[in-house]
Amino acid sequence: MADNTYDAIVIGSGISGGWAAKELCEKGLKTIMLERGMDIKHVKDYTEANKEAWDYPHRGGRTQEMLKDYPKLQRDYPLNERNLSWWASDKDSPYTEVEGKRFDWFRGYHVGGRSLMWGRQSYRWSDMYFEENAKQGIAIDWPVRYKDIEPWYNYVEKIAGISGSVEHLPELPDSKFLPAMELNCVEKDMAAKMKTLYNGNRKFIIGRVAHATTVMDGRKCEYRNKCWYGCPFGGYFSTQSVTLPAAMKTGNLTVRPWSIVTKILYDKDKKRATGVEILDAETNKTYVYNAKIVFVNASALNSAWILMNSATDVWPDGLGSSSGELGHNVMDHHLNVSVSGTIEGYEDKYYFGRRANGIYIPRYRNFFGDKRDYLRGFGYQGSASRQGWNHEVAEYSIGGEFKDALTEPGSWTFGMGGFGETLPYHENKITLDKTVKDKWGLNVLSFDTELKENELKMRKDMLEDGKEMLEALGAKNVKGNDRNPYLGRGIHEMGTARMGKDPKTSVLNKWNQVWDAPNVFVTDGAFMTSAACQNPSLTYMAFTARAADHAVSELKKNNI
Numbered sequence: 352m353a354d355n356t357y358d359a360i361v362i363g364s365g366i367s368g369g370w371a372a373k374e375l376c377e378k379g380l381k382t383i384m385l386e387r388g389m390d391i392k393h394v395k396d397y398t399e400a401n402k403e404a405w406d407y408p409h410r411g412g413r414t415q416e417m418l419k420d421y422p423k424l425q426r427d428y429p430l431n432e433r434n435l436s437w438w439a440s441d442k443d444s445p446y447t448e449v450e451g452k453r454f455d456w457f458r459g460y461h462v463g464g465r466s467l468m469w470g471r472q473s474y475r476w477s478d479m480y481f482e483e484n485a486k487q488g489i490a491i492d493w494p495v496r497y498k499d500i501e502p503w504y505n506y507v508e509k510i511a512g513i514s515g516s517v518e519h520l521p522e523l524p525d526s527k528f529l530p531a532m533e534l535n536c537v538e539k540d541m542a543a544k545m546k547t548l549y550n551g552n553r554k555f556i557i558g559r560v561a562h563a564t565t566v567m568d569g570r571k572c573e574y575r576n577k578c579w580y581g582c583p584f585g586g587y588f589s590t591q592s593v594t595l596p597a598a599m600k601t602g603n604l605t606v607r608p609w610s611i612v613t614k615i616l617y618d619k620d621k622k623r624a625t626g627v628e629i630l631d632a633e634t635n636k637t638y639v640y641n642a643k644i645v646f647v648n649a650s651a652l653n654s655a656w657i658l659m660n661s662a663t664d665v666w667p668d669g670l671g672s673s674s675g676e677l678g679h680n681v682m683d684h685h686l687n688v689s690v691s692g693t694i695e696g697y698e699d700k701y702y703f704g705r706r707a708n709g710i711y712i713p714r715y716r717n718f719f720g721d722k723r724d725y726l727r728g729f730g731y732q733g734s735a736s737r738q739g740w741n742h743e744v745a746e747y748s749i750g751g752e753f754k755d756a757l758t759e760p761g762s763w764t765f766g767m768g769g770f771g772e773t774l775p776y777h778e779n780k781i782t783l784d785k786t787v788k789d790k791w792g793l794n795v796l797s798f799d800t801e802l803k804e805n806e807l808k809m810r811k812d813m814l815e816d817g818k819e820m821l822e823a824l825g826a827k828n829v830k831g832n833d834r835n836p837y838l839g840r841g842i843h844e845m846g847t848a849r850m851g852k853d854p855k856t857s858v859l860n861k862w863n864q865v866w867d868a869p870n871v872f873v874t875d876g877a878f879m880t881s882a883a884c885q886n887p888s889l890t891y892m893a894f895t896a897r898a899a900d901h902a903v904s905e906l907k908k909n910n911i
Contacts, residue, residue, distance in 0.1 A: 357383045357605070359902075360627055360642040362612045362657065365464025367875040367891045368648035369590030369598075370507070374899035375646070376603040380906075383640060384598075385610040385629060387649075388439075388460030391467065393591035397581030399433050407432050427840055429457045429468075434580055437461060437468060443790040447797040454798040455839035456652065462608055464650065465842065466589040468579040471560045471707070472732065473513045474885035475504050475524040479718065484881050487726055490680065490775040493880045494852045494861035497524070503893035510597075511588040511892060512567050514708075515559030523713045523885070530564045531557050535702040537694050537735035537763055538710055541824050548823050553715050558708045558732065561588035561889075568593075574704030587707070609633045611791060615645060615661040615670055617868060623911070624670075624868045630791055644870045644902050644911060648895070651876035652681075652781060655847035656796055658858075658865075658873075659783050671848060671858045671865045671873075678782060680775040680849055681800045682882040684841035688810050688833045690817035691766035692826030694735060701737060701760060709734035710767070712820075714884050716812060725808040726774065729884050731817065733767025765826055769813035772884040773806055773838065775846050800838050810836060843887050845879035863898040870911040874898045 358380035361371045368384065375382045390396075404411045411433045413425065421441045424430045429438050439458035448454055459465040478497040485492035501524075508527040516531040534542060534557050542555040563570040563586055570593075572586035585592035598604040609632040616625045616639065626641035647654045655678050659669035666672045709732055715721065716728035738761025773779075784797035802810075810833055818831045851857025854866035859878050865871040874895040876887060905911045 354641065355639060356641040357381045358642060359383075359644045359646065360385065360640055361646045361648060362627065363464060363648035363650065363653070363875065364462045364590055364595075364606070365459070365648065365650060365875070366466045366469070366590070366888050367895045368464065368646070369466060369594035370892050370895040371646040371648055371872075371874060371899055372598040372604055373594040374896050375903070376598040376601040378899070378903045379603065380903065381603050382598070383605040383607060383642070385612055385627070385640070386462045386464075386606065386608045387611040387632060388462070388608060390462045390606070390608040391581070391591065393585070393596070394581075394583045397583055399580040400577060400583050402433070423455065424457060426455050426835075427457070434468070444795070445787060445789060446795050447784045447787050449797065449799040452799055452801045453837045454800050455837055456798070456844070457839070457842050458650070458653075462606065463590040463595075467581055467591065469842075469888060470886065471562060471578065471587050472711070472886040473511070473526070473559050473561045473889040475526055476500070476883055476885070476890055477522055477524050479522050480881065480883040483727065484775075489726065489881070490777075491849070491851045491853070491856050491880060494850055499861075500890070500893050500897065503897040504889070507889070507892040507896050511561050511593060511889075512563045512570065513559055513889070514562050514564040516557055518554060518556055520554060520713060522718055526559060526889075528559075529562075529567070532560070532562070532564060532706055532708045533557070534710065535706075535735055536700045537697055537765065541735070541765070542710075544824050552719060553820075554713055556711050556713070558711045560708045562586055562707060572707065574706060576705035576707040578707050611793070612649070612657055613660055613793065615647075615657060615868070615871060617661065617663055617665070617670055619663065619665050622868065624871045630793075632791065635791065643906060644872065646899070646902075647871060647873045647877075648875045651844040651847050651879075652796060654873055654875055654877045655781060656783070658848060660794075666867065670871070671867050673867050674855055674857055676777070676849060676856065677858050678847050679777045679780045680846040681779040681781060681798075681838070682773045682775055682845040682879065683838040684843050684882065684884060685771045685773055685802055685806050685810065685836060685838065686768060686840045687835045688771070688813040688817070688831075689766060689768040690814070690821055690829065690831045691764060692821045692829040694763040694765050694826055697763050700763075706734075712767070723808075723812065725805045725812075727772040727805075727809070727884065729769045729771040729809060729813050731767040731769055733765065735763060735765040737761060737763050765821065767817060769810075769817065770841065770884050770886075771806060771809050771813055772882050773802065775849070775881055776803060779838075781847060802836050802838065807836065843876065843882070845876040845882050845887060848873050848877040849880045850878045851880060862901045863894060864911075869905075872898045872902055
């Protein structure tokens with residue numbers, strides 16, 4: 352468009368950015384989506400999707416050179432030979448940590464963002480979660496309740512496609528479900544035992560996932576479980592499989608990859624943003640794009656970075672910093688408490704395909720009369736499975752008997768890990784590190800975050816409850832592990848630009864608008880006022896669709 356002027360700018364192309372682009376385009380706005388990394392075309396660029404481990408020099412593993420080049424990414428599973436190019440480079444895009452306060456930040460800088468690599472678990476919030484801050488005097492109250500978001504959950508679920516089972520749980524509202532994936536034989540028996548063991552207070556259900564279990568707009572899950580290499584069948588929800596095609600179909604969308612948004616431009620007389628400034632990541636040239644509204648969807652931490660970098664003489668700490676909360680209240684789900692055991696008596700049973708899903712045990716602590724010595728709670732995700740051809744065969748090491756043993760599946764095992772809620776602590780924060788710059792000469796983020804006493808107490812229950820449940824369900828050789836109690840590993844960053852009722856204590860209002868610039872909307876994890884314990888992406892989708900609807904309505908009224 353002439354003069355780089357659009358109706359709307361969307362910064363970021365992941366789960367929330369894709370939804371923002373789709374909604375704005377379908378409502379008639381000429382929109383440009385700015386993505387800081389490379390383009391990835393649906394199907395064509397899923398170059399690893401049909402390969403197997405033996406197609407790689409190191410069987411898909413990691414090399415010493417990779418460990419050296421990716422000191423942060425190597426801390427957990429994302430570092431691997433197969434889709435390494437989809438994870439942000441530690442060398443090009445570093446970050447710093449306050450000594451002793453580790454944060455594992457795993458990023459996807461490309462069109463589609465982490466919507467191509469996410470775990471796809473999709474859960475609604477109930478009012479139990481929206482109300483806890485206010486009831487417990489923690490941080491600030493959410494400015495919305497379930498009734499405000501329920502119609503938007505309904506809306507996005509019908510388009511994204513969420514498979515799951517109807518359970519009528521007050522703590523976990525049911526979605527508009529596609530047919531549920533099936534529990535395997537061991538899981539079915541465990542679920543039945545769970546009902547009698549805990550008087551219905553603990554549920555053992557199939558996970559709720561953004562997978563098309565029936566044909567849906569040409570999409571269909573084929574049970575390959577290779578999701579994080581990109582799905583040629585569009586089996587799971589991603590920007591590329593759902594929201595981007597819908598936005599492109601309108602003719603209103605322009606996608607510009609390799610575009611690092613360095614600041615939002617602000618007119619202090621009109622008290623509105625006028626557009627953004629970008630740095631072309633390939634040429635290092637600077638460009639300006641103008642628009643009536645700006646949606647910030649760069650992911651919680653990068654969105655805060657953009658706002659901080661948009662400092663003016665009005666707000667030297669950044670756009671949206673007047674409350675003193677910008678960059679604070681960093682949250683994630685704390686992970687790496689796991690339990691496992693062997694399950695006997697099913698040696699004649701197996702299962703079909705590679706189910707890209709597992710079981711879910713929703714939160715039960717500090718609900719329904721239960722009272723612990725910590726606030727909030729946790730859920731579990733896991734699965735039962737049989738070991739494959741590579742299980743350990745101690746008796747054989749070579750020859751015909753060894754080959755015969757490899758044709759037999761190993762024993763059944765069950766394992767699960769806890770997902771714990773982290774409270775929104777003001778002192779858990781990110782700031783601009785003025786001493787370290789990235790490949791493009793931009794100041795990087797510095798992390799000052801940690802788990803505190805409440806989360807550490809919770810982890811004890813996560814471990815002991817897990818072991819007790821497995822033993823009660825008949826598992827043998829039950830083992831538990833609590834390791835690496837660091838934030839970031841859940842890859843559910845939240846809270847850096849929280850929403851609230853008062854501009855003195857929050858960055859955004861109830862419509863995700865920046866109090867200081869009402870034509871700027873932030874609808875990724877940055878807006879979260881608390882974290883709950885379930886995967887948050889479905890909530891980002893609902894809030895984004897709601898905010899886009901409000902933005903267009905306000906635009907038509909000339910209010911923004």
